[in-house]
Amino acid sequence: xxxxxxxxxxxxxxxxxxxxxxxxxxxxxxxxxxxxxxxxxxxxxxxxxxxxxxxxxxxxxxxxxxxxxxxxxxxxxxxxxxxxxxxxxxxxxxxxxxxxxxxxxxxxxxxxxxxxxxxxxxxxxxxxxxxxxxxxxxxxxxxxxxxxxxxxxxxxxxxxxxxxxxxxxxxxxxxxxxxxxxxxxxxxxxxxxxxxxxxxxxxxxxxxxxxxxxxxxxxxxxxxxxxxxxxxxxxxxxxxxxxxxxxxxxxxxxxxxxxxxxxxxxxxxxxxxxxxxxxxxxxxxxxxxxxxxxxxxxxxxxxxxxxxxxxxxxxxxxxxxxxxxxxxxxxxxxxxxxxxxxxxxxxxxxxxxxxxxxxxxxxxxxxx
Amino acid sequence: xxxxxxxxxxxxxxxxxxxxxxxxxxxxxxxxxxxxxxxxxxxxxxxxxxxxxxxxxxxxxxxxxxxxxxxxxxxxxxxxxxxxxxxxxxxxxxxxxxxxxxxxxxxxxxxxxxxxxxxxxxxxxxxxxxxxxxxxxxxxxxxxxxxxxxxxxxxxxxxxxxxxxxxxxxxxxxxxxxxxxxxxxxxxxxxxxxxxxxxxxxxxxxxxxxxxxxxxxxxxxxxxxxxxxxxxxxxxxxxxxxxxxxxxxxxxxxxxxxxxxxxxxxxxxxxxxxxxxxxxxxxxxxxxxxxxxxxxxxxxxxxxxxxxxxxxxxxxxxxxxxxxxxxxxxxxxxxxxxxxxxxxxxxxxxxxxxxxxxxxxxxxxxx
Numbered sequence: 098x099x100x101x102x103x104x105x106x107x108x109x110x111x112x113x114x115x116x117x118x119x120x121x122x123x124x125x126x127x128x129x130x131x132x133x134x135x136x137x138x139x140x141x142x143x144x145x146x147x148x149x150x151x152x153x154x155x156x157x158x159x160x161x162x163x164x165x166x167x168x169x170x171x172x173x174x175x176x177x178x179x180x181x182x183x184x185x186x187x188x189x190x191x192x193x194x195x196x197x198x199x200x201x202x203x204x205x206x207x208x209x210x211x212x213x214x215x216x217x218x219x220x221x222x223x224x225x226x227x228x229x230x231x232x233x234x235x236x237x238x239x240x241x242x243x244x245x246x247x248x249x250x251x252x253x254x255x256x257x258x259x260x261x262x263x264x265x266x267x268x269x270x271x272x273x274x275x276x277x278x279x280x281x282x283x284x285x286x287x288x289x290x291x292x293x294x295x296x297x298x299x300x301x302x303x304x305x306x307x308x309x310x311x312x313x314x315x316x317x318x319x320x321x322x323x324x325x326x327x328x329x330x331x332x333x334x335x336x337x338x339x340x341x342x343x344x345x346x347x348x349x350x351x352x353x354x355x356x357x358x359x360x361x362x363x364x365x366x367x368x369x370x371x372x373x374x375x376x377x378x379x380x381x382x383x384x385x386x387x388x389x390x391x392x393x394x395x396x397x398x399x400x401x402x403x404x405x406x407x408x409x410x411x412x413x414x415x416x417x418x419x420x421x422x423x424x425x426x427x428x429x430x431x432x433x434x435x436x437x438x439x440x441x442x443x444x445x446x447x448x449x450x451x452x453x454x455x456x457x458x459x460x461x462x463x464x465x
Numbered sequence: 466x467x468x469x470x471x472x473x474x475x476x477x478x479x480x481x482x483x484x485x486x487x488x489x490x491x492x493x494x495x496x497x498x499x500x501x502x503x504x505x506x507x508x509x510x511x512x513x514x515x516x517x518x519x520x521x522x523x524x525x526x527x528x529x530x531x532x533x534x535x536x537x538x539x540x541x542x543x544x545x546x547x548x549x550x551x552x553x554x555x556x557x558x559x560x561x562x563x564x565x566x567x568x569x570x571x572x573x574x575x576x577x578x579x580x581x582x583x584x585x586x587x588x589x590x591x592x593x594x595x596x597x598x599x600x601x602x603x604x605x606x607x608x609x610x611x612x613x614x615x616x617x618x619x620x621x622x623x624x625x626x627x628x629x630x631x632x633x634x635x636x637x638x639x640x641x642x643x644x645x646x647x648x649x650x651x652x653x654x655x656x657x658x659x660x661x662x663x664x665x666x667x668x669x670x671x672x673x674x675x676x677x678x679x680x681x682x683x684x685x686x687x688x689x690x691x692x693x694x695x696x697x698x699x700x701x702x703x704x705x706x707x708x709x710x711x712x713x714x715x716x717x718x719x720x721x722x723x724x725x726x727x728x729x730x731x732x733x734x735x736x737x738x739x740x741x742x743x744x745x746x747x748x749x750x751x752x753x754x755x756x757x758x759x760x761x762x763x764x765x766x767x768x769x770x771x772x773x774x775x776x777x778x779x780x781x782x783x784x785x786x787x788x789x790x791x792x793x794x795x796x797x798x799x800x801x802x803x804x805x806x807x808x809x810x811x812x813x814x815x816x817x818x819x820x821x822x823x824x825x826x827x828x829x830x831x832x
Contacts, residue, residue, distance in 0.1 A: 138793070166786045168793035171745035173669075173738045174779065177533045181783050184529055196648055197745045218647070263637070265647045294633060295744070451646055464637075 126160045129189055129373045132182035134175065135167045136195035136322075137297065143323035143342040144359075148194040148217070150343065151361035155369050164188060171197035176205050183209055190215065190372040192365065199232075206230045213378045215368050217361075219450075221380050231380040233364050235390035236444045238274035239415055240357030241318070242422050243393055243408045244339035245278020247354040248316040249286055250404035251337050252279070257288040258309035258317040258336075260327050262296045264463040266452045268320045271357075273456040274422050275318060275339075280458050282407065289314060290461035296322040306330040316354070328353070337399065344394045354404070356394035363389040385444055386415045429454035430461075488767065490814050491760055494806035495774075501806070502799045511789055523784035524777030532667040533783075538776030539668065540565070542675035543730035544754025545761065545768045546682055547603060550723035551617070552763040553686060554716045555699040556610070560621030561727040562751025563628025564602045568595035568728025570632050570640070572735045573651040573742030577640055580655065587658050592674075592732050599728015600721040602628055607720030611713045617720075629747060636742055650743035660737040671733035675772070678726055682765035695719055727751060756804050762811075775800070 131152070139149035145167065156163050164186045169178050175198050182188040189212055193202045196218040206214050206227035219234035220226075248257050257279055261268045276288040289312065291305040298321070306327050309317055318339035319327045325348060331338045332349035340346065340356020364382060371378065384390035393412070396405055414420035421443055425436035435454050436442060442449055455461060503513035524534050547561035572591035575582070582590065606621035637649040660670050686692040698705040698715050705712050730750060735742050757775050761767035782796035 164787040166783055166793070170748035172734070172748045172750075173536050174748075177536060177780065178783050180529070181523070181533065182787070185784070186787060197743070200740060263649070265649065267647050294630075 127373050128160045128162070129369065130162045130164065130182075130187050131155060131369060131372075132179065132186065132188035132191040133163065133165045134169045134178055134191070134193060134195070134198065135165070136171065136197070137168060139165065139167045141323040142325040142328070142345050142348065143321070145194070145322070147343045147359040148192065148361055151359075151365045152192065154362050155365055158366070158369060160373065161369060162186075169195075169198075171195060171201070173201075175201040179205055179214070183212055189213065190368060192368075193217070196220075202230050203227060213368070213372055219381070219383060223380065228380065229378065231378055231382070233368075233379075233382040233390075235359060235364075235383065236385035237357050237359065237391045238270045238422060239385045239444070240391050240393055241271045241341075242274040242278035243412060244318055244341075244355060244357050245275040245280075246282055246407050246411060247400060247404045248275070248318070248337070248339055249279035249282030250401045250407065251354055251399075252286060252316050254313045254315045255283065255286045256312065256314045257286060258306070258312075258314035259288050259290045259459075260302055260305045260309070260317065260319040260321060261290055261292050262298075262321045263294065264292055266450055269452045269455060269463065270449060271320050271341075272459060273452070273454075276456055276458045277422060278411075284458075286458065288459050290455065290459055292461070292464070293321065299323075299326045302326045303330045306336075307334065310334040310336050318357075340394050346394060346397055350397065352399055353394070353397050354400050355396055355408070358392050358394055360389055360392040383445070386412065387418055423449060428457045430457050430459050432457075490810040491762060491767070491771075491807065494760075494810045495803060497810075498799065498802040498806040501802050505795075505798055505802075509791065509795075511791065516785060516789060516791070519784045519788055520778070520781035523781035529667075530780060533780040534773055534777040535666075535668045535672050536776070537779045538772040539672040539675050540730040540734060540750040541754055541757050541772040541775055542679050542768055543671075543726040543733075544751050545757035545772055546678060546726035546754075546765060547599075547723040547751070548755050548758035549761065549763040549765055549768055550682060550726070551603070551607065551716075551719045552758065553692075553695050553699045554719045555702065556607070556716065556720070557618045558603060558606060558621045558720065558723060559618055559755050560603060560606060560623075560625035560628075560751070561723075561754050562747065562749070563621075563625030563632075564599035564724040564727035565731040565734070565751045566632040566746055567602055567628045567731070568599035569731030569735045569739075569746045570635060570651070570742045571595050571598035571728065572732035573654070574640055576654045576658070576741070577652050580652070584655075584657050587655075588660060588736060591658075591736050592729055595728040595730075595732025595735075596725035597728070599731060600723075600725035603724025603727070604717050604721035607717040611716055625751065632742070632747075633744065636744070640742070642741070645741075645743070648743060650741040653741045654736065658736065659740060660733065669733070669737035671730070671737050674729065674733065676769050678729070679765040679769045682722075682726075686765065691715065691718075727754070756800060759807055760803065 133152045135145040135148060137145040139145055152163055155161055164182055166178050169175055179191055191214050193214055193216040199216050199220045202214040202216050203226055206229050210229055214230045216232050219232045221230055221232035259272050261272060272290055279286045289309060293301040293305060302321055303326050306317060316337040317331050319341055324341050324345055328338050328345045328348040332352055337352050337354055338349050339354050343358055344356060346353040421441045424441040426438040427436040429435045506513045506516050523530055525531060544561040544565060547564060548558055551558040571594040575591045575594055606617050606624050609615035609620045610617040636651060640651045641649050642652045662669050663673060694710050695715050698712055734746055739745055757768060757771045760771040778796050778799060782793055785791045785795055786793060
């Protein structure tokens with residue numbers, strides 16, 4: 098088990114690796130304190146919960162102690178919280194889970210060269226950022242594509258809804274993947290997108306969900322920090338839901354088709370075991386379904402049988418590394434060709450990380 | 466006329482009594498809030514003594530804890546002035562968050578407009594721009610009140626929402642650094658522009674600046690003629706008009722000064738912490754400043770103490786979470802209790818003063 102993870106980790110290690118310890122050292126049971134910081138509440142049914150759940154699993158590992166802090170704003174408070182974990186609790190590995198924490202981790206890292214700062218978001222650059230800072234991220238658009246297939250089979254009105262925070266590349270990629278998944282079922286389907294403007298806007302998320310339902314949308318999904326409000330509002334309106342970040346099926350048991358979830362457990366275990374044994378720190382790890390970085394929520398009674406078959410088929414291809422979501426010819430929703438025919442952008446292609454368009458079939462605008 | 470002024474001055478000087486007496490309601494409120502908080506902890510199966518000990522340790526128990534508390538207090542002093550200064554003119558301004566955001570944006574935009582500026586010119590320019598834009602924003606709330614009769618509490622809050630929307634619009638649009646893909650930000654400040662820590666401390670210069678601003682505000686209010694005039698406006702606006710004070714100018718000026726303080730808080734957040742203007746600026750310092758100002762009973766000197774206290778509560782939350790597994794909301798509960806208790810003690814004190822007045826007037830009639 099441990100060996101596999103090490104191998105997996107080693108494959109993700111980029112050029113710069115920090116102080117190595119001999120590999121053979123019998124250090125598996127070494128005491129290790131891990132810190133984790135969340136930008137919101139740890140039980141938000143969303144982004145923060147997905148991290149906290151994975152961190153909670155680490156507590157079961159031998160020799161590992163976990164200290165956590167939630168609701169840490171992206172100010173100097175992050176630096177102080179991390180420093181307190183290091184100084185007062187002796188933390189040697191810190192999961193810096195919010196995108197906006199990165200600059201703070203970079204600032205603090207040189208002061209504590211022996212502490213590993215693992216940041217979620219994929220911003221670390223070799224040569225520029227400290228070697229004891231690393232980035233991890235997952236290709237969750239694969240799961241949003243599968244969500245789209247579920248939605249495509251479930252919809253009767255052929256109108257889907259997507260409540261999104263901001264028109265940034267990560268979010269656009271999810272909206273596009275979701276829409277393309279649905280249109281693979283039926284090309285007449287369209288997705289209406291509504292941007293709320295920020296990551297946590299409960300009132301606007303509820304308003305957006307209601308207005309989508311008013312327009313005849315019968316499946317919704319989202320990309321905001323906590324999908325709780327959207328799922329509950331959809332449940333009240335009798336609209337089907339595809340989840341995001343974590344499993345929200347308990348909030349709408351009869352309408353939850355499936356969901357795109359993070360599976361940080363894989364990543365966190367690898368980081369924890371490496372820190373415990375002194376194996377090199379992976380400065381850049383990324384992965385999708387195939388690598389176990391993301392997963393789908395379990396099917397519910399609401400998931401149509403046809404959708405299950407279709408999803409399982411595509412998922413098998415994704416797991417085998419034989420499925421690419423973004424390939425030409427692909428047009429955006431203004432009719433402009435964004436990927437020419439014959440071109441395929443694989444998941445790791447950096448072009449996908451500066452996505453600034455909405456694909457054909459999405460109703461809405463990036464506002465730029 | 467000058468008779469009247471002098472009399473008013475004497476009343477004003479005597480009324481709050483000594484500093485200690487003025488601090489009494491705040492101290493009582495903190496004590497009763499701690500008592501209620503202890504009950505809350507007991508309900509959570511946590512020993513209040515252990516929790517309070519940890520809170521003290523996390524806030525003021527070591528040099529690291531002190532730095533943690535002071536660092537958090539730095540912006541709070543300035544946003545508290547945004548409430549406390551207009552309050553001297555009898556206004557309740559709660560729109561500091563918007564002024565902070567726009568002040569920070571103004572500071573960040575210096576790096577966009579003049580990236581080759583020398584650091585000696587850049588930092589003062591950033592602070593100045595922050596003060597100007599933040600000041601104008603709150604002054605606008607004052608103008609709406611004086612000239613259009615718009616309630617300043619609601620006006621400033623709505624303006625704050627507008628300011629935040631404008632901030633987001635510009636950060637995600639015209640002023641966006643195209644390289645900031647998933648976190649829209651303005652162009653990063655050149656490394657040499659970043660404001661560092663004060664010598665021997667791990668607290669950035671924003672703290673010294675905030676404390677100095679509070680002391681200056683206190684001196685201004687207590688010893689200067691316009692400061693005195695402002696107190697007259699706040700004490701009784703009719704008297705102020707009667708003696709021919711320029712009420713509009715004083716009120717709008719106080720709003721400008723308050724907004725400027727919040728704008729400077731934003732400028733320091735950009736120059737000392739974030740390195741560019743982005744959504745991380747909007748972390749609630751403007752709203753927390755309201756609590757600090759009320760706890761300080763709008764006295765700028767007391768603002769320093771209360772800001773450190775509230776900063777300390779924020780710092781102590783960390784240990785409560787890590788050692789006792791309490792949710793972050795625990796410190797919010799404490800902050801809420803302190804605020805509610807403050808209002809209660811203020812109301813009680815007002816009522817007691819009323820009774821006293823009534824009693825003494827009864828006594829006077831008897832004689």
